[in-house]
Amino acid sequence: MKSKTANLFYFIPYSLWLFLFVVAPVALILYNSFLDINHHFTLANYTTFFKSGTYLMMTLNSLWYALLITLVTLLISYPTAYLLSHLKHKQLWLLLIILPTWINLLLKAYAFIGIFNQTGVANQFLSFIGVGPQQLLFTNFSFIFVATYIQIPFMIMPIFNAMEDLNQSYINASHDLGATNWQTFRRVIWPMTLPGVKAGVQTVFIPSLSLFMLTRLIGGNKVITLGTAIEEHFLITMNWGMGSTIGVVLIVAMVIIMVLTGDAKSRGGFQK
């Protein structure tokens, strides 16, 4: 009996946190999304959102760029994680990959402004090899490049863990039964590391939907995502209702992604 009360006691800080910083904000967003600019109850925000081409375009844009970022990140991270898991000092290498995540996102963004600007290192190099200076900053390319750079560690980690769990004897068994390297990858390695890939996609895709600092600093607001729109509504137009509505749409999109990628526990999943 005593231990049960004690357990409840330990639960208090977490419950408070959960209520104050997760439940309450989400409830407030939901509440605000039904208020117009004069704080009257309305459904107009939602009708505006779904009737306006601008917002739908923005949603598609967000999804599209998040998808691109996730895809590029995955293409780089999967082979990297595979390579890492076969290295001798893999924990050290992994640490080096994780290291950049300890640096503030804004700092990294400003660093890239320095690298990509007209007189930056990147353009100096391009001039040196004879290509000449290019407009790098404020392009879609630089936006995806920097976003990918920032997300890569979050993709590598879960895939690396899945690779570590993958026993060499599965790969040997596959070769033993006559499989080529490609067949082994397709039939054994990929399906068994898929849970790691799904976890990585979740941690990369969902935050990528609402990137707004990068769209502004690196993408030069050429790419306008839902994240940018929310920021504008809250800070510039002061239309909190509309901002909240977009927020709700974003939350729903995230839930959908989580459901789609989150069936790792059912059949087909790889469990230790």
Add this chain to the structure above:
Amino acid sequence: MAQPIVKLNHVSKSYGDSTVLKDINLELEAGKFYTLLGPSGSGKTTILQTISGFTSVDAGDVYFDGQRINELPPNRRKVNTVFQDYALFPNMNVFDNVAFGLTLQNVKKAEITRRVTSALKSVHLNGYGNREISELSGGQKQRVAIARAIIMEPKMLLLDEPLSALDAKLRRDMQYELRELQQRLGITFLFITHDQEEALAMSDEIFVMNDGVILQSGTPVDIYDEPINHFVANFIGESNILNGVMREDYVVEFVGKRFECEDAGMRPNEPVEVVMRPEDLTITTVENGKLVVTIDTQLFRGDYYEIAATDDDGNEWLIHSTNSVPDNSRVGVTFAPNDIHVMRFNESEEDFDARLETYETDD
């Protein structure tokens, strides 16, 4: 002799500073049940891997069916392996695991179904196709692993300590099944174990290994009755090993007495070791005994008593007896000349066989 299915010719292998295989020569005939027996780290798994292709050799040649296969990758070798940890793919059910090898080839679906069903049947797992691997017991996983290997119809099956994870009862059952399966399929089995009982029970021929060397090869009876040295005698079965002196042919002296024996071909007065199996020693009265011992302690093993005793010179003796003897009593111990086996120090297997030839005419 018919062409051996596997031949290792002066094969050596090292990992860094440690040599795991030292000049191994080995020939396996088709259709037999072979066992590599040795303690962990003796190199037996490495030999298996040179045949399956997961280990490359530093020196020497590996032949399979007359062809040199040193450079052939594992997926193109006509052998299949039953792995120690089974290595069943957890993302596939039993059927898909067993069918795995066939689905890589252009085998028709109906044919796959037919062969999987028959493979599952031969390991007594009919109707288990739809089970998930996580739902199987250890023994069932073992059977699936065997089915997955034999469905490929290999010329040779390699089994890497496949029974070590099973409990004693199941292990005994699987020994019968493996032996029966090998005889039914008629393919060569190369079985790896550190369990001498398993090796003795199932094999046509045993290779005893230690420290990267094959110490002795032969039928289970040969190896049990005539171990070549201290290590083999000690590793296979329980034994009493004593220092002795070969006085002349057929006479050996140990514990201060001379005994008639059946070994010969050694130098007169050569120092030797004498092996006597505990089950060959019979307890009798003090007057009838060739030796007199005092019983120290005994353990009831179910089918026999394991008795520890000491003779008057302080040598310890291990005796197996179906009857209990009171502790601290003095009893006689008797044995026949053919219960004594004499081993020379540092005798190689070739010399050992040659010496046996010289006096074992009718055998």
